[in-house]
Every structure is written in structure tokens, then in C-alpha cells.
Amino acid sequence: MKIEMERFRVRAGKEARAREWIAFLRENPAAFRETLEPERMYVETIFFETVGDALYLWWYTLQGEDGAELSDSTHWLDERHAAYWRECIDPNEPSLLLTPEVHMSPERVEEAMRPLGE
Template sequence: MTKVELTRFRIRKGKEAKAQEWMDFLNEHHTDTVATMTGEKMYVESVFKEKNPDGYTYFYWYSVQGEGGNAVEESESYIDKKHTEYWDECIDTEYKPVDMELEESLIAPAFEKAIEKDA
């Protein structure tokens, strides 16, 4: 079964530049970052940034994933280790992440077949 998620995370005050460094790191290591997705059964992962009038920066994580993937925290990949370091430093744990409620998800049949084949 395919899981589609969108979650809002708040960046700690004063860590905005570090959070941007994090996204830059993932983009600069795109090939190695994408390579980690197979084991996680992650098919699509996108991050959006919002600079909110409340003075905080928020990251919105959008993903399409299968079941039974490896947890990023258990990975030996240098990408995932660095990703977890940035996460621990930048994500505001005082803020409860907001999981958006999925109302509709359209996945083109060709992509759905590829996902099912991988599962």
C-alpha cells in the first residue's frame, strides 16, 4: 500500500541558516541522497519552506512511500547520518509537527504500477 504524507515542522529560532545549509547539503549530494530512497521504500520526497509572519520558518515534508522501508535513523549512509544530525539541530521539538489530512491523491497509473512492482 502506498502512503502519501505532508507534515509541517518548525525550525528552531536562530537555526534558519543551518536549516538552509541542510537543504543545500541534500541538493549538492542529490545522487547519493536519491540512492538512500530505495531502502526506505521512498518514491517521492519533497521539502517546501515557509517563512511565516509569526517569525518562524517551517519545513513541509511531502512524501510518497511504500510499507516496510528502512528507518533513516538506522541507516549507515553518510547522507542519512548527516541528515539526522541536521534534523536534531534544526527541528524545534517544542512544536508538535502538523500532519496534514490527505483528502485526495492521484498517482498516474504508470507510477502506481512501478510502486506496486517494487513492493
């Protein structure tokens, strides 16, 4: 299982679009969930953080091995999600990736997160 917590800076002037992006994801939970299985994404949580005048988006994810990449998806939600990403995330600002040191969850939870059919 891959666990990540990563922060990305929103381009200056794109803060309202970034909030629209997250609202779009929140308003389409069924479609969002459809995209999780091919990615073997068990948990995806997005946070906002404001530091001074800068807005950041944090992604916390738990993902199984060999999941599909967002860039390979043809799902309409992923295509729009990727378009928002390209518009809103500042590619000139390095992301901040936190390294997990300890992760614990009950065995029954980890068993439930195994891909269907395995």
C-alpha cells in the same frame, strides 16, 4: 502507499543552518537517491515556509510499505541529515500533519513505484 505532508518548525536562530541543510541535500542528489530505495521512498519533496519570524520545513512524501526508517540507516547522507534534523527542528513545537483525502495517479505511475523484484 503512505502519503504525508508534514510541517516542522525550525528552532529560532537555526534558520541559516536549515538552509544549509537543504543546500546539502540539493548538492548531493546521487547520494540522496541512494537512500530512497531502502526506505521505499518514491517521492520526497521539502519546502520552506516563513510565518512571521518563524521558518518551517514541509515534507511531502510518497512511501511504500515496510520501508526502512531513517534512524536505522548507516548511509553517510542519512547520518548527516539526522544530525541537521536534531540541530534544526524544534522538538517543543508540535508538527502539523495534513491528512490526504484524495490521491490520484495513473496506474502506470503506481506500477512503476512498486519495489524492485515485486
